[in-house]
Amino acid sequence: MEQQGKAGQIDPWVNLAAQAIHTYVRTGKTLPIPSPMLPEWTAKAGVFVSIKKADRLRGCIGTFSPTTESLAQEIIANAIKAASEDPRFPPICEEELDTLVLSVDVLSEPETCTEDQLNPTCFGVIVQNGWRRGLLLPDLAGVESVEEQLAIVRRKARIAPDEPAHISRFTVERHT
Secondary structure (H helix, E strand, C coil): CCCECHHHCECHHHHHHHHHHHHHHHHCCCCCCCCCCCHHHHCCCCEEEEEEECCEEEEEEECCCCCCCCHHHHHHHHHHHHHHCCCCCCCCCHHHHHHEEEEEEEECCCEECCHHHCCCCCCEEEEEECCEEEEECCCCCCCCCHHHHHHHHHHHHCCCCCCCCEEEEECEEEEC
């Protein structure tokens, strides 16, 4: 489940998510926080962990903003949830572990924007109306226009096309 990054290196962010999933699926336990941690892992941010199998989504869970004390904890928690709690899929089983491909997206702080300030290849989007809120990551296959991006995220949030919604955008640091 480990991916090769630039120059054949294993991306440490993806490796941490993979270790968390392996540990949880095989033992039911949460991977301990690495010590020492990479300096970048001590920061706080929202994180999404996406799992694919045969180029198809197999799980994706994340947080809009940080819910833990560090990026390392956020990656571990969201990796486990993506593997075991995504309501669209059954939990990942041990036999699947070697067939999975992971990515880890670290989100920037969302900023309020208008539709004309969106670009689906550069910015993810959050829409909100009251308690209903949806998020769509940037640069997703098949999402070619702002209109498509907003239609998808509004459906996810159960916000009708004609309902008012607060729009925010964000960038991601994608690790594969």
